Amino acid sequence: MNILEDFKNLWVYVEAVDGKAKSVGLELLNPGRRLADINKEKLIAVVIGDNVQSIANTAIAYGADEVILVEGSEYKEYSTDGYVNVLDKLVEKYKPSTLLIGATNNGRDVAPRLACRIKTGLTADCTGLDIDDESGNVAWTRPAFGGNLMATILCPNTRPQIGTVRPGVFKKIEPDFSREIKILRERINTPKEGIRTKLIECIKETAGEVVNLDEAEIIVSGGRGLGKAENFSLIRELAKVLGATVGSSRAAVDAGWISHIHQVGQTGKTVQPKIYVACGISGALQHLAGMNSSDTIIAINKDEDAPIFNVANYGIVGDLFEILPVLIEEIEKVKKLKII
Amino acid sequence: MNILVCVKQVPDTTEIKIDPITNTLIRAGVPSIVNPFDAYALELAVRIKETNGGIITVLAMGPEQAKSALKECLSVGADKAILVSDRVFGGSDTLATSYILSTTIKAIESKTEKFDLILCGKQAIDGDTGQVGPEIAEHFGYAQVTYAEDITVDGENLRVKRENEDHHEIIETQLPAVITVIKTAYEPRYATIKSKMASNKVQIPTMTSIDLDIDLERTGLKGSPTKVKKTFVPQIKKSGIIIKGKTSSESALELISLLSDASII
Numbered sequence: 001m002n003i004l005e006d007f008k009n010l011w012v013y014v015e016a017v018d019g020k021a022k023s024v025g026l027e028l029l030n031p032g033r034r035l036a037d038i039n040k041e042k043l044i045a046v047v048i049g050d051n052v053q054s055i056a057n058t059a060i061a062y063g064a065d066e067v068i069l070v071e072g073s074e075y076k077e078y079s080t081d082g083y084v085n086v087l088d089k090l091v092e093k094y095k096p097s098t099l100l101i102g103a104t105n106n107g108r109d110v111a112p113r114l115a116c117r118i119k120t121g122l123t124a125d126c127t128g129l130d131i132d133d134e135s136g137n138v139a140w141t142r143p144a145f146g147g148n149l150m151a152t153i154l155c156p157n158t159r160p161q162i163g164t165v166r167p168g169v170f171k172k173i174e175p176d177f178s179r180e181i182k183i184l185r186e187r188i189n190t191p192k193e194g195i196r197t198k199l200i201e202c203i204k205e206t207a208g209e210v211v212n213l214d215e216a217e218i219i220v221s222g223g224r225g226l227g228k229a230e231n232f233s234l235i236r237e238l239a240k241v242l243g244a245t246v247g248s249s250r251a252a253v254d255a256g257w258i259s260h261i262h263q264v265g266q267t268g269k270t271v272q273p274k275i276y277v278a279c280g281i282s283g284a285l286q287h288l289a290g291m292n293s294s295d296t297i298i299a300i301n302k303d304e305d306a307p308i309f310n311v312a313n314y315g316i317v318g319d320l321f322e323i324l325p326v327l328i329e330e331i332e333k334v335k336k337l338k339i340i
Numbered sequence: 341m342n343i344l345v346c347v348k349q350v351p352d353t354t355e356i357k358i359d360p361i362t363n364t365l366i367r368a369g370v371p372s373i374v375n376p377f378d379a380y381a382l383e384l385a386v387r388i389k390e391t392n393g394g395i396i397t398v399l400a401m402g403p404e405q406a407k408s409a410l411k412e413c414l415s416v417g418a419d420k421a422i423l424v425s426d427r428v429f430g431g432s433d434t435l436a437t438s439y440i441l442s443t444t445i446k447a448i449e450s451k452t453e454k455f456d457l458i459l460c461g462k463q464a465i466d467g468d469t470g471q472v473g474p475e476i477a478e479h480f481g482y483a484q485v486t487y488a489e490d491i492t493v494d495g496e497n498l499r500v501k502r503e504n505e506d507h508h509e510i511i512e513t514q515l516p517a518v519i520t521v522i523k524t525a526y527e528p529r530y531a532t533i534k535s536k537m538a539s540n541k542v543q544i545p546t547m548t549s550i551d552l553d554i555d556l557e558r559t560g561l562k563g564s565p566t567k568v569k570k571t572f573v574p575q576i577k578k579s580g581i582i583i584k585g586k587t588s589s590e591s592a593l594e595l596i597s598l599l600s601d602a603s604i605i
Binding site for chain 1: 351358365376471479483485507522567568569570571580581585588598602604
């Protein structure tokens with residue numbers, strides 16, 4: 001058992017991808033600041049990669065007091081073995097009290113492996129972060145049972161307390177690029193034979209199309225009501241005028257109209273955009289679990305009893321094939337007005 | 341290839357309803373199913389076996405009734421099934437659960453042979469943590485790949501197609517490895533009447549803490565570093581503005597004006 005008092009400071013792991021910070025890492029510096037201040041700790045960002053000094057600077061601009069930077073050619077691409085090795089060595093040396101990790105696929109890959117190596121507690125996919133009044137521990141709040149139940153979890157006896165936190169829950173602060181940059185450089189090697197997986201190829205979904213539902217501010221999703229694959233063109237058109245990412249229900253994926261990477265819901269992605277437009281989606285619980293925390297939900301469905309209307313802020317009962325073209329046209333008009 | 345698939349029996353969370361008066365989950369009458377992601381993992385294992393040969397063992401931790409989930413796995417391609425079950429394991433979090441499962445796997449290996457590949461679903465649909473798979477990998481010190489959507493055998497190694505946020509990856513991994521599986525293109529096969537009847541007759545062995553070389557301090561509630569402080573049912577908002585009984589263009593125009601008034605667009 002480790003001695004709790006030896007562990008200080010709140011760390012945020014800022015994930016680097018293709019030379020840029022994942023949004024969720026910068027988002028977490030915001031609640032990270034609040035929690036660190038309550039416990040009078042420093043807020044420290046951790047950045048791992050190859051040539052990622054600029055990400056360290058960005059983390060300072062978004063609120064970190066200091067950055068621990070680990071660079072090396074072996075960290076150019078993410079690998080479980082390499083990144084867990086780095087985080088484990090850093091934790092051993094600096095002893096942070098808390099570690100926040102974005103709940104991206106790579107974040108959810110590295111965190112349990114690290115927690116198990118350290119033998120500490122890990123709470124997955126949190127949507128709420130607070131400090132427990134009585135104990136000063138982080139109170140991690142997370143959904144379970146497909147979003148039907150929320151649980152608040154504590155990790156009272158081991159350190160660091162670790163959690164992965166869902167993208168899009170917390171807002172980034174306004175960056176201040178004039179802040180003083182404090183970077184601690186650490187050199188940690190992982191021998192080549194210590195990395196047992198190798199990235200052979202990266203396959204982008206469709207040429208020119210970005211499918212990043214996790215970071216999308218607006219999502220337009222289509223479901224069974226579209227009737228056939230070709231009709232997704234209407235969804236894409238609406239998405240285009242809104243600057244949105246295309247999502248889908250499980251039914252549309254199962255029907256083979258669109259690939260799984262677009263799927264929102266329990267067996268797909270959990271999303272939390274500012275605007276979620278559900279077109280021809282009835283709103284099975286497994287879909288609602290993936291999107292009902294969106295800021296504004298707009299539903300279009302011909303069945304007035306469809307459960308999607310229970311979570312919708314705005315809804316239209318009607319034929320989406322008639323409604324969507326009008327919507328597209330009107331939104332284009334509104335956009336033009338705004339430019340003028 | 342000697343493959344182990346870890347499965348969990350879970351309540352079908354899509355069938356769970358909220359009691360509107362007590363505001364709690366109604367669990368009674370909710371069917372128990374094989375965790376859907378574990379079913380995809382098993383289907384991948386069966387496909388690997390069909391092309392490369394091998395043996396598939398399924399392992400579940402849970403109460404006695406979890407044997408029905410294991411029987412279901414036997415009816416769709418698993419060769420052997422084992423349940424690990426003990427009251428002292430109750431209340432285990434993911435770290436404790438992964439320790440119990442790893443210890444059990446080692447006990448199984450000591451009687452037969454080592455597993456080349458351990459598959460898990462990416463997460464269970466009740467806990468939704470996705471942590472047990474990577475934690476098992478750590479207990480063994482094996483290579484791991486998460487979010488796999490396809491696996492092919494490539495000589496001594498595996499090629500895994502992995503889903504990431506906005507792209508797919510092809511990852512080569514050494515064996516032994518732990519791989520966690522998402523929903524794949526391969527829908528789990530159905531049991532036949534014959535395979536169902538055959539699996540129903542199987543006596544599934546149960547291992548308890550007595551059969552394991554296990555430190556009970558690392559299991560159950562006391563072996564779990566995370567503690568549940570409270571649970572609550574989230575409030576689902578229900579006061580939206582629904583436009584109905586109008587023509588399509590009237591509806592669309594009304595929606596635009598509502599969104600515009602609320603500064604949403």
